[in-house]
Amino acid sequence: MNFKKEQRVKRIAIIGIGYIGLPLAVEFHKFYKVTCYDFSSKRINELKNKYDSNNENDLSKLNKNKINFTNNKSLLKGNDIYILCVPTPVLKNKKPDLRLIINATKITANHMGKNSIVVYESTVYPGVTEEICLPILEKISNLKCNKDFSIAYSPERINPGDKIHNIKNVTKVVSASNKRALKIVDSIYKKICLAGTFKAQSIKVAEGSKVIENIQRDLNVALMNELSIIFYKMNIDFQDVLEAANTKWNFLNFKPGLVGGHCIGVDPYYLTFKAKTLNYNPKIILSGRSINDNMHKEVLIRVLKKCKEHNISVISSNVLLLGASFKEDCSDFRNSKSVELYNLLKNKFKKVDFYDPLVDHNDFIKKNKIKLKKNIGNNKYNVIIIAVSHKVFLNMNFYKKILKKNSFIFSIKKNKNKLDEINL
């Protein structure tokens, strides 16, 4: 190998400054000079003004001499480490949409140099880094992996909205194409991940470890959804059943609910895509996806049945739908199932007001063509649906003023503050 024996990392470039890239940049800039590139000039301008529209990072204490937000690609030249943190969504047909990661790879290939290490953090199926990205890097850069440069994979474990688990206190899995690169990548992540690192046996093992985490979570929620449907058909309150089951030492406290977002609802399709190319039909994972992808329809069924029980005329009733993001106390509304639920409700009820004070209303209307209510005011509703249990929604006084007589609250998750509510 041509690597200098002692390569000291001084400069890190991060491509994609969203939920994953920004916390990395904030931590790394305490030790290295960090260049943050994002395709979105809006995002870059906000970050320059120390504003994180995701409400996840405090940027007020950033050291401007050590961090640079830019959408000028040429500033990516001359970095020691390139960390790619772009989303890996799925296409409408649920196949992996690798366009963003390929594009970020091309940008990197055009700016990296000898001895660079290219680190991927995006969730993928095993093989994407080495079989899809690496050939692009080599071809465009005209450099040879493990001779002129190295690649690495370190899956992100960022949990938006979670104030307990963060980049500092969660173990980080690292892997690389050669031992020297692994040592370097391990050492830089160790500086910011105080919980330590775990060296995976290979890049593919690290890729696999990430995708199965989210599959496991997806399937466990899917099982709760399937059970919720079965117990509903038996006229047994599933929340009561869960409460009893949870008194066993090894029962896992999952709950039925809507599964949206850019991770749990998406990542399983990456592995199932790969499995299918190997002629294996992953029945369990896909049956879980199928239930979770359709759970908003089950919510509609139950709301309509409840209306019937309450003698509420659906076509002349107003509904308030609370929560547009994909998760509690989080502003991210990508692949939010609330949006799909809204579209179903809209076709049934007289009027549906959609309210979420956490998400960016302008962004929301741009992406979903749906106008969120600015405030609830003095409106009265026959049905209130809490799709996402943001803390701001859990005040009973809030509901007293806006509920019509003979109305009901349907909350997808059971809330602890004893709202008089019906649950999934």
Next chain:
Amino acid sequence: MNFKKEQRVKRIAIIGIGYIGLPLAVEFHKFYKVTCYDFSSKRINELKNKYDSNNENDLSKLNKNKINFTNNKSLLKGNDIYILCVPTPVLKNKKPDLRLIINATKITANHMGKNSIVVYESTVYPGVTEEICLPILEKISNLKCNKDFSIAYSPERINPGDKIHNIKNVTKVVSASNKRALKIVDSIYKKICLAGTFKAQSIKVAEGSKVIENIQRDLNVALMNELSIIFYKMNIDFQDVLEAANTKWNFLNFKPGLVGGHCIGVDPYYLTFKAKTLNYNPKIILSGRSINDNMHKEVLIRVLKKCKEHNISVISSNVLLLGASFKEDCSDFRNSKSVELYNLLKNKFKKVDFYDPLVDHNDFIKKNKIKLKKNIGNNKYNVIIIAVSHKVFLNMNFYKKILKKNSFIFSIKKNKNKLDEINL
């Protein structure tokens, strides 16, 4: 109700003295006079001689004045509480086999009296206690539930082979057909379950809470099996992937493996049967069952492939299959998948020796028509398969003497003591 205001429980009858009934009897006899009835005279004779063939209970300190083992039904007369602890297996077509629970119900109905409380501990689908057993009780006894007698359901949470979780330190769910019976049943279980009780909202809720516990476990193992198959097809060591994934705080430490026994591999079919009668096809639960029910075939595939890699001629090779029970360090071999694996191996290899020092060899030959090896002696093997990781199998010295040259050990579970082994 005709109940006496103060009903003091003095005598308890337990019908079915197996894995579930015996520990109950041992604990209850410290407070009550306990009559233990079992259909099997062999079992009753063993218990009278203070021998538990399941190796789960120390009977040496039993107070013979307080406990009576019998297969004389007439001794069941005059008890305050009847606790039914019979197995609830499935038929060959995977439908619930309720014959044992119905038979135990008939025996109880013939011997119970006014004010009796009949408690079910067997795992069932919601409705079995009230819709199937109760009518039988009323018809045969000519008594009326909630007027002359009561019913209750308290699911067993016995975990054979587990020295940590036992009847004393695991919360017990209780439910009953009326408040007074619930109070009584709760008070008697509280005496022996020092971890406390949990009063479920209804008998059906309690029935449901039990069956979903085992479904959750079954499905989580099934997911690991599906993932193991996918990663095997990708040529990635799944044990390495699991090790990396397990460094995340919320990854659930399940492993691929064979799922046998009388609980996890059986109970899900109870709920899926009920779901199907309600026109719901439980795709997730059944796809999990399907994977787990066929995993021994995957083991065969991998063993044969490994033989090919080692140039081992299958038809002229000897195999040693270790472990005939359904679980580590447990003597129970009901629905053991090892037996199915043995039958597959037998058709491929020259000779298959099947060894398990924990199970009762006479019982085993009677039930499975397979003769287990008494000892390994000086035999040499080309392939050793550890189907069940009993502690006695985890000594490397044991293997050194019996492995031929160019042989291998295939262990379904990864063992911690660094055997040189291949895993699922």
